[in-house]
Amino acid sequence: MAAAGGKTWTVNGGSGVFSYSKNSNFQRNAIDAAKELINKAISENLDINIFSSSNTFKVADLGCAAGPNTFLAVQNIIDAVETKYQSQGNTSQVPEFQVFFNDHAGNDFNHLFISLPPERRYFATGVPGFFHNRLFPRASLHFVHSSYSVHILSRVPKEVEDKNSPAWNKGRIQYSNSTVEVVEAYQAQYAKDMESFLKARAEEIVSGGLMAFIVPGRPDGSSHSEAFVNKASELLGSCLMDMANKGKISSEKVDSLNFPTYFASPQEVEAAVKRNGCFRIEMMEIVPQEMPQPKALCSTMRAGMGTILKQHFEEEIDLDELFDLLHKKFEEKFFSVFGSGNAINLFVFLKRVGTE
Amino acid sequence: MAAAGGKTWTVNGGSGVFSYSKNSNFQRNAIDAAKELINKAISENLDINIFSSSNTFKVADLGCAAGPNTFLAVQNIIDAVETKYQSQGNTSQVPEFQVFFNDHAGNDFNHLFISLPPERRYFATGVPGFFHNRLFPRASLHFVHSSYSVHILSRVPKEVEDKNSPAWNKGRIQYSNSTVEVVEAYQAQYAKDMESFLKARAEEIVSGGLMAFIVPGRPDGSSHSEAFVNKASELLGSCLMDMANKGKISSEKVDSLNFPTYFASPQEVEAAVKRNGCFRIEMMEIVPQEMPQPKALCSTMRAGMGTILKQHFEEEIDLDELFDLLHKKFEEKFFSVFGSGNAINLFVFLKRVGTE
Numbered sequence: 189m190a191a192a193g194g195k196t197w198t199v200n201g202g203s204g205v206f207s208y209s210k211n212s213n214f215q216r217n218a219i220d221a222a223k224e225l226i227n228k229a230i231s232e233n234l235d236i237n238i239f240s241s242s243n244t245f246k247v248a249d250l251g252c253a254a255g256p257n258t259f260l261a262v263q264n265i266i267d268a269v270e271t272k273y274q275s276q277g278n279t280s281q282v283p284e285f286q287v288f289f290n291d292h293a294g295n296d297f298n299h300l301f302i303s304l305p306p307e308r309r310y311f312a313t314g315v316p317g318f319f320h321n322r323l324f325p326r327a328s329l330h331f332v333h334s335s336y337s338v339h340i341l342s343r344v345p346k347e348v349e350d351k352n353s354p355a356w357n358k359g360r361i362q363y364s365n366s367t368v369e370v371v372e373a374y375q376a377q378y379a380k381d382m383e384s385f386l387k388a389r390a391e392e393i394v395s396g397g398l399m400a401f402i403v404p405g406r407p408d409g410s411s412h413s414e415a416f417v418n419k420a421s422e423l424l425g426s427c428l429m430d431m432a433n434k435g436k437i438s439s440e441k442v443d444s445l446n447f448p449t450y451f452a453s454p455q456e457v458e459a460a461v462k463r464n465g466c467f468r469i470e471m472m473e474i475v476p477q478e479m480p481q482p483k484a485l486c487s488t489m490r491a492g493m494g495t496i497l498k499q500h501f502e503e504e505i506d507l508d509e510l511f512d513l514l515h516k517k518f519e520e521k522f523f524s525v526f527g528s529g530n531a532i533n534l535f536v537f538l539k540r541v542g543t544e
Numbered sequence: 545m546a547a548a549g550g551k552t553w554t555v556n557g558g559s560g561v562f563s564y565s566k567n568s569n570f571q572r573n574a575i576d577a578a579k580e581l582i583n584k585a586i587s588e589n590l591d592i593n594i595f596s597s598s599n600t601f602k603v604a605d606l607g608c609a610a611g612p613n614t615f616l617a618v619q620n621i622i623d624a625v626e627t628k629y630q631s632q633g634n635t636s637q638v639p640e641f642q643v644f645f646n647d648h649a650g651n652d653f654n655h656l657f658i659s660l661p662p663e664r665r666y667f668a669t670g671v672p673g674f675f676h677n678r679l680f681p682r683a684s685l686h687f688v689h690s691s692y693s694v695h696i697l698s699r700v701p702k703e704v705e706d707k708n709s710p711a712w713n714k715g716r717i718q719y720s721n722s723t724v725e726v727v728e729a730y731q732a733q734y735a736k737d738m739e740s741f742l743k744a745r746a747e748e749i750v751s752g753g754l755m756a757f758i759v760p761g762r763p764d765g766s767s768h769s770e771a772f773v774n775k776a777s778e779l780l781g782s783c784l785m786d787m788a789n790k791g792k793i794s795s796e797k798v799d800s801l802n803f804p805t806y807f808a809s810p811q812e813v814e815a816a817v818k819r820n821g822c823f824r825i826e827m828m829e830i831v832p833q834e835m836p837q838p839k840a841l842c843s844t845m846r847a848g849m850g851t852i853l854k855q856h857f858e859e860e861i862d863l864d865e866l867f868d869l870l871h872k873k874f875e876e877k878f879f880s881v882f883g884s885g886n887a888i889n890l891f892v893f894l895k896r897v898g899t900e
Contacts, residue, residue, distance in 0.1 A: 244681035284681040288669065293657040301649040301672035311680055313644060314670040316657035324667055325600035325640040 199253045200491045201296025206507075208491040209254050209299060213484065215336045218533050219261045221475040222335070222402045229400065229537040230268040233470050236276060238396040239330050243281060245269055246329050247310075248288040248392075250319040250401075251337025254296040255303045261335055262287050265400075266310060269331070285310035290323055292316065318342060320384045324392040332389055334401040341448040342381045345373035348446050358443045361425035363450075364411075364418035371412060378450040382460035390466035393540040399467065404477065405534040408453045415451050416477060416531035420485060420518075423525065424493075427513040437505050445500050447493070454534055467538035477531035482518035486511045555609045556847045557652025562863075564847040565610050565655060569840065571692045574889050575617045577831045578691070578758045585756065585893040586624040589826050592632060594752040595686050599637060601625055602685050603666075604644040604748075606675040606757075607693025610652040611659045617691055618643050621756075622666060625687070641666035646679055648672065674698060676740045680748040688745055690757040697804040698737045701729035704802050714799050717781035719806075720767075720774035727768060734806040738816035746822035749896040755823065760833065761890040764809045771807050772833060772887035776841060776874075779881065780849075783869040793861050801856050803849070810890055817894060827893035835882050838874035842867045 199208035239245045247265055252258035266285050273283060289300060293316035304312050317323050319334070320342040347355040348363075348370055355369035363374045389399060406415035413419070425442075432439035452460075454472060461467055480488065490511050497505060518525060555564035595601045603621055608614035622641050629639060645656060649672035660668050673679050675690070676698040703711040704719075704726055711725035719730045745755060762771035769775070781798075788795035808816075810828060817823055836844065846867050853861060874881060 242681070242683070244684060286681050286684070293660070297653045297657060297670060298650075301653060301670075304649070304672065311678070312672065314653060314657075314672070316660065316668065316670070322667070325598070325642050327598070328600060328642070 198292050198294040198296070198495055200494050201254050201299055203299060203303075206487070206490055206494055207254070207299075209256060209303070213480075213488070215488075216257045216260065217478045218402050218404075218475070219257050219264070219335050221478075221533065222261075222400070222535050223264050225471065225473060225475075225535050225537070226264055226333075226400055227268045227271075229471050230265070230398070231272055231275075233398060233537070233539055234269065234272050235396045236273055236278065238394050239283065244284045244286055245331070246286045246288070247331045247333065248290055248315070248324065248329050250290045250323075250332060250334040251340065252289040252291050252295075252300065254299045257335065258289055258300075259303075259305050259308075261333055262289075262310070263305075263308075265331055265333060286313065287311070288313050288315045288324065288329075290315040290317065290319060292318060320381055320388070322388045322391060326391055327394045329393050330397045332393060332397075332399040334399075336403065338382075338385065338401045339403045339405070339449050339451055341374075341377050341450055342384070343377070344446040344448045345377040347373050349444060357446055359429060359439075360422075361428065361442070361445050362418065362421050362447050364413045364415065364422055374450050375456075378452060378456070379460060382457075383464065386460065386464035386467065390464065390540065395540055395542065397540045398470075399538045399540070400536070402475070402533050402535045403452070403457075405451050405457070405532055406453050407474070407530055407532055408455050410453070410530050412451070414530045416479075416525065417449075417451050419525045420489065421447060421449075423517045423521065424489065424510075424514055427510055427517060430513065431505075431510065436509070437501055441501055452534075457534060457536055461536075461538060466540060466542070468541045469536065470539050471535070471537035473535045475533040475535050477533050479526050479531065482515055482522065482526070485518060486515045489514070554648050554650040554652070554851055556850050557610050557655055559655060559659075562843070562846055562850055563610070563655075565612060565659065569836075569844070571844070572613045572616065573834045574758050574760075574831070575613050575620070575691050577834075577889065578617075578756070578891050579620050581827065581829060581831075581891050581893070582620055582756055583624045583627075585827050586621070586754070587628055587631075589754060589893070589895055590625065590628050591752045592629055592634065594750050595639065600640045600642055601687070602642045602644070603687045603689065604646055604671070604680065604685050606646045606679075606688060606690040607696065608645040608647050608651075608656065610655045613691065614645055614656075615659075615661050615664075617689055618645075618666070619661075619664075621687055621689060642669065643667070644669050644671045644680065644685075646671040646673065646675060648674060676737055676744070678744045678747060682747055683750045685749050686753045688749060688753075688755040690755075692759065694738075694741065694757045695759045695761070695805050695807055697730075697733050697806055698740070699733070700802040700804045701733040703729050705800065713802055715781075715785060715795075716778075717784060717798070717801050718774065718777050718803050720769045720771065721778055730806050731812075734808060734812070735816060738813075739820065742816065742820035742823065746820065746896065751896055751898065753896045754826075755894045755896070756892070758831070758889055758891045759808070759813075761807050761813070761888055762809050763830070763886055763888055764811050766809070766886050768807070770886045772835075772881065773805075773807050775881045776845065777803060777805075779873045779877065780845060780866075780870055783866055783873060786869060787861075787866065792865070793857055797857055803852075808890075813890060813892055817892075822896060822898070823894035824897045825892065826895050827891070829891045831889040831891050833887035833889050835887065838871055838878065838882070841874060842871045845870070
């Protein structure tokens, strides 16, 4: 979910063969990997007094997409909170849980809502909107979770789309092999977006409240071009250029396409949190990214990017052809792409400290 | 919104020619008629201390459909609360508003979310689920609103659908001209549904919190068959029978179709509220129903019932033909249907008293 130069980025909806709901195992692995970390962090850091006055514990999942990963993530959190609650001898009145599933207004909430687990033990709500802005009333949340979303920018940096700027990103769809101007524009956008993201959450989360997010990123000290996620989208960009060179799609449209994503290092995340000043980092861990197979990665990328590609190129693009081409490139460059040691997920666990 | 014997009743989604969003002027009139009553009731009955601890005022609209009427209703409420708040000299910190738009999970929330007024001054959320059940945490709402929804039952009474029951409603789609057994089955279902509706709301609304609902109904002492809303659906039923008699649809399917709606009298509503015991009736007013023209009424009914008819008869039914036929009948019986003095909307305003 993001606004990319006026366009919005939503994953493929519904439950069809190319839907996000059927092609999000890659993202699910990140949730599974984070499960134990979240349990541990809640056990060590949750002060149950933060919700004792209303006895309702409120959880938000930001960038929830159309399911089903969000349901797993939320259930993990609820289980951990209940365990902590009971471990402190509170067994008389079980807290109630209210869960806010957030994504852009163009997300397939209809699919999300009809897929809600029937046996859930929480009150479910959907919240449409960008998480770079305020989405909730002041001091109304106890736990904010976000998986595979905080790396999505609020927009493609303006100058990257501007033909007259030295940061114009001609012929590429992301920044990792681009000029220093392009990389700097992305870095600046990320810093600005993290600032507004953390500012909004600081207002919404109660004092003592918690936030966990897991994002794909790159190790400290490594270059952007070495990151697995960047290598994969760089290859997607080269497939688009191949198709443009064959006259199958417009090369101008490839020039004007840029993905609004940025893969930060742990140091960059830490710097953003410290600049904001409202959260204490309780835990920050690197979780190795499990390598998908080429075919699975193609499906994941198509489910995540298919809608934005279709919108950008309108009807002229043949997505079957594009992702067949990508699959071939993945297989040709298997060791270069999938053998990378630089494939990480970053797990970040924050506590809201003080009040403004 | 309702579960009708396992089926769910949702209005037509989207923004097409037969959509609810384009064909809900009839229901909008009820909201307009209630506007001044809500202003007055909030001005006289709202205790602003009920939300002063968090400074967030939480509003739910139950049975919101796919818009746009719900946005008008909610804005009326927010304006009235702000006026009351400011009239008491509270101008330093404006409260924040959180609005929960509720309807069945099959409702077109995607359309609702992309239609949200961009200039709204509230945090918007969608809540999927039946309002006959709990939808929100305990004591979490300050104002509950519902327009043209509380007359919808949680289901068609079981016995009405049972061929072996004396209450089997053969050849009709509602109860107003049916046997006493059918009418009694509907009355009992209504009483049961109001009980669960009010019990759930009593748990969700804070002490001192308010609830306003407006429903189509019939005057005290009048028969079901005299009510305008019943006359209109009785005619729809007769059109279905005509089509069945011509072999265009299955007469068995007409027999098995029953609408899950009940049009109560003010006395019945009052009795239900008193039985529940958690609310005080602050205001109960009869608002005359503005008479639509036959064509407009056909569009309204198609937008509200088209989806359930299509589901019930599957693809075999030609809705154009059905509603053309209905239009003709409306014109033939204009004075009998539209000249009725028994067309009322009932405005009910309740305050949550005490706590359980």
